[in-house]
Amino acid sequence: MPRAFTNPVATLLPLAVLLAACGSLKAYEGERLAAGDRAIVRADPSMSAGLPVEVILRRVDAYEVPVSKAAVELEPGWHSFIVDCRVPEAGVVTRFVIDGEVSAGGSYRLEANATSRGCREVVLRPQ
Numbered sequence: 001m002p003r004a005f006t007n008p009v010a011t012l013l014p015l016a017v018l019l020a021a022c023g024s025l026k027a028y029e030g031e032r033l034a035a036g037d038r039a040i041v042r043a044d045p046s047m048s049a050g051l052p053v054e055v056i057l058r059r060v061d062a063y064e065v066p067v068s069k070a071a072v073e074l075e076p077g078w079h080s081f082i083v084d085c086r087v088p089e090a091g092v093v094t095r096f097v098i099d100g101e102v103s104a105g106g107s108y109r110l111e112a113n114a115t116s117r118g119c120r121e122v123v124l125r126p127q
Contacts, residue, residue: 024071027063039102045070054086076104085119092118100124
């Protein structure tokens, strides 16, 4: 009976790409803060094929967010986020600027209010 051959590189490469997209960007100066002293803000991974609505974080304050990052680590306080909200079915991308305050130790998510025709708004919600 023949045995199936599995190429370990072909098997692990998609997982490595997915894990890289899950990493976060340190969007502040200085030493990395302890988990209880910083906030995390998440959007959707840029490789989120199949989602009906995708919120992609492009910029926070003065920091460009690479396509490979779906989350940012921030100091507590007010921040400005630039996000793209994409509805693939409609082929529509809308850009939003969201200002919001985050707290030390907090975890937040950028979420879309959308229909099949496009995004109405993106909000910053605690998780």
